[in-house]
């Protein structure tokens with residue numbers, strides 16, 4: 001079982017690249033520990049900015065740095081980064097088109113029993129609704145690293161959400177197919193297609209394996225690029241399947257499910273079932289308990305497919 | 310020997326506070342999480358407020374004249390649970406058993422589905438502006454109730470705090486009393502290294518607030534400060550409560566890594582022993 005959370009994978013890439021690239025700046029809001037950025041802060045104190053518990057300040061300062069040719073990576077809990085600093089993200093990053101990478105850590109319901117103030121089940125909807133803001137939910141540590149490498153190549157704003165816990169690997173060091181803004185088809189199948197992002201990709205893959213044993217063939221699409229959404233891959237997967245199921249750690253509105261449904265309805269009408277968190281504060285529990293409760297696990301996804309085929 | 314009964318006046322609040330700190334440690338052990346350092350620093354402020362200052366009890370929660378309290382530093386909810394349980398809002402055994410567990414209502418931040426809690430918190434920098442609203446309503450309705458909030462010092466980096474500070478002065482909210490749990494630590498270390506809050510008293514007074522600076526783990530000083538705040542007319546009061554994070558056990562005191570550490574078995578035994586020693590000393594003062 002992998003022990004490296006995606007947030008640590010981000011720090012490792014940034015540390016490697018910061019040796020040569022002195023314009024990389026990491027900013028935290030009393031969040032360096034939870035962002036796994038303490039090693040960066042210690043190793044590159046001149047390239048690290050601490051703003052204290054002030055997420056709005058964090059994002060605006062990042063935008064200012066970016067306007068002066070720095071490459072800021074602002075890491076703060078996804079719940080605060082995506083809602084407390086929403087306007088800063090909209091105006092200072094997206095609207096002004098500054099090269100800011102917002103890293104929402106402990107995303108979704110990672111914070112478990114800390115409750116709704118600490119959950120970010122709205123971030124996909126909120127961030128995606130901003131013109132010029134890109135939204136990424138990488139699935140495992142290898143993909144996360146590739147995404148950060150790719151983001152270092154361009155100069156546009158983006159929001160990345162990663163979870164708090166280490167997640168099981170989907171890819172390997174040597175086999176992690178990655179093309180910027182193109183979803184990864186993890187496995188092919190022609191009965192149903194599962195389109196998932198972030199921590200839901202692994203259970204989607206496991207659901208496909210469960211169903212394979214029962215003679216049901218399912219494709220799995222890792223839609224790490226929620227925005228810009230890879231419509232082509234969605235259409236391809238939907239055209240080959242009788243049913244499309246989406247899975248995401250997000251509210252039932254405005255997230256991956258809504259976006260995929262829009263595309264499928266318009267381009268190749270087919271039944272789409274959206275699996276997501278409820279429109280309510282989630283039950284108290286750790287990520288595993290909460291996912292199990294709402295059927296956001298391999299068994300739940302497999303069951304949904306069987307019921308709807 | 311117990312320090313007090315279920316409700317009403319405690320003859321020895323200091324001794325009680327050690328019992329409540331033990332409850333906090335038990336909650337955190339059971340729930341395998343919690344913000345122990347700030348619970349320990351804020352405990353005396355909460356005990357003084359709930360047992361001496363505010364007219365809040367399970368019977369009074371529907372009373373429009375009750376005082377209002379918002380736990381702005383919501384992560385110290387374990388301390389609040391212990392105090393609310395001691396006031397009779399719910400059984401402490403239930404809180405300890407269920408805290409943070411699957412399906413529990415006792416989550417890691419204040420939630421107003423529970424009796425005794427007015428406002429949900431957890432995102433820092435909300436409590437004071439919400440209290441400005443509550444105090445304004447009190448003025449509009451010509452009510453005598455008072456409004457209290459407790460903030461962390463790290464929390465003061467949130468701009469929203471200072472928006473509330475300005476508004477409270479603008480509307481001359483002398484029915485509002487804010488407390489800063491000035492324990493000088495936050496997650497990433499010393500507050501002065503993370504984002505400095507030096508000249509704390511001058512900052513608040515320059516915004517037009519009445520400022521009282523005290524030892525926030527001392528009941529005489531806490532009581533005197535809250536009493537003084539009640540006499541102030543035409544401006545809100547802030548009490549800068551200089552406290553010790555992790556108060557009660559040298560193992561944790563003034564150590565940043567105890568912000569949200571869960572004690573191991575050995576540390577648990579030591580902390581409980583230290584708290585018992587503190588209680589005994591308080592009983593024989």
Ligand SMILES: Cc1ncc(C[n+]2csc(CCOP(=O)(O)OP(=O)(O)O)c2C)c(N)n1
Nearest residue numbers: 030347431432433461462463464494495496
């Ligand atoms: C808006 C917001 N940002 C970040 C956090 C995460 N957080 C929880 S506690 C804490 C440190 C609080 O420090 P301080 O206010 O000094 O409280 P204390 O030391 O008394 O625990 C942080 C950053 C939060 N709860 N809310």
